[in-house]
Amino acid sequence: MIEGIRLAGIVAFIAFGLFFTFVSTLGVIRLPDVFSRAHTASQADTLGAGFALAGVALALGWGATTFKTVLLLVFIFITNPTAAHAIARAADEKGIEPWTVDDEQTDVDLYRASNASVVADGGSSDESDDASEGGEQE
Amino acid sequence: MSPISGVSIPDIALVAAALFLVLAVAMFYRAIRGPTTQDRVLAVNVLGTNTVVVLALLSVGLDEPSLLDVALIYALLNFLMALAISKFTVERGGVL
Numbered sequence: 001m002i003e004g005i006r007l008a009g010i011v012a013f014i015a016f017g018l019f020f021t022f023v024s025t026l027g028v029i030r031l032p033d034v035f036s037r038a039h040t041a042s043q044a045d046t047l048g049a050g051f052a053l054a055g056v057a058l059a060l061g062w063g064a065t066t067f068k069t070v071l072l073l074v075f076i077f078i079t080n081p082t083a084a085h086a087i088a089r090a091a092d093e094k095g096i097e098p099w100t101v102d103d104e105q106t107d108v109d110l111y112r113a114s115n116a117s118v119v120a121d122g123g124s125s126d127e128s129d130d131a132s133e134g135g136e137q138e
Numbered sequence: 139m140s141p142i143s144g145v146s147i148p149d150i151a152l153v154a155a156a157l158f159l160v161l162a163v164a165m166f167y168r169a170i171r172g173p174t175t176q177d178r179v180l181a182v183n184v185l186g187t188n189t190v191v192v193l194a195l196l197s198v199g200l201d202e203p204s205l206l207d208v209a210l211i212y213a214l215l216n217f218l219m220a221l222a223i224s225k226f227t228v229e230r231g232g233v234l
Contacts, residue, residue, distance in 0.1 A: 007145075007150075008154075010147060011150060014150065014195075016162075017154075017191070018154060018157055018158065021158065021188065021191070024184065025161045025164050025165055026154065028168050028181060028184055029164065029165075031165055033170075034173075034177050034180065037147060037180055038176075041184045045184050048191075049191050052158070052191045052194070053194055054152070054196060054200055059150075060198060062211055065197070065203045068206045068207070069194060069206060069209060070192065071210065072190065072209060072210055072213060075210075075213055075214075075217075076213060079213070080183075080217075083183050083217055083220035083221060084180065084183070085219050087176050087179050087180050087224045089175070090176055090179075090223070090224035090225070090228045091174065091176035091228055094174070094176065094227065094228055095229045096174060096176070096221075114211075124165060
């Protein structure tokens with residue numbers, strides 16, 4: 001009885017961990033921007049790793065190994081969002097502009113903007129989005 | 139003493155480790171084709187977290203508790219790698 005509940009708990013924890021890690025992987029691969037990727041990597045991946053390590057801690061039972069697993073879980077919960085924050089802040093200080101809905105920047109545009117040493121004229125193409133339709137014709 | 143129809147805990151851990159490994163390999167796409175350096179660092183960071191989880195699951199699946207020490211050291215080095223690269227790719231970066 002107790003063993004069945006424990007097994008169900010382990011399976012549920014690991015399944016939740018797999019689900020959230022899958023969401024994180026999908027987000028890092030599919031999202032358009034380094035900032036949104038940092039966001040999904042800091043939240044969904046931390047939750048996925050936390051659930052999976054909780055399942056491992058439940059599977060190991062009482063002992064020193066469980067203490068190590070809980071230590072690992074706490075460490076990942078603290079450091080993973082911190083690392084994602086540092087990476088996002090480094091991207092901001094590098095001059096990478098965040099992706100918004102208005103300007104249709106794709107991965108290629110972000111790549112070109114990141115290769116330029118000084119991103120000076122990033123806003124010139126953006127503000128001409130609304131005016132270019134009527135402005136160039138006249 | 140396999141509780142439910144021959145499914146044991148090490149088998150579950152091994153299957154979960156394989157699935158986590160598939161997700162970690164999928165992260166190589168962003169690490170290789172990331173447009174910016176920060177994308178690559180982020181992908182390698184997430185990949186390292188997945189590796190830590192895989193090591194912890196393998197320590198259950200293969201019944202080797204020493205793999206947890208490896209996972210602990212890997213998590214420490216992973217965090218240090220992410221901080222160091224994000225600090226040194228920016229000039230006078232005050233990240234964190």
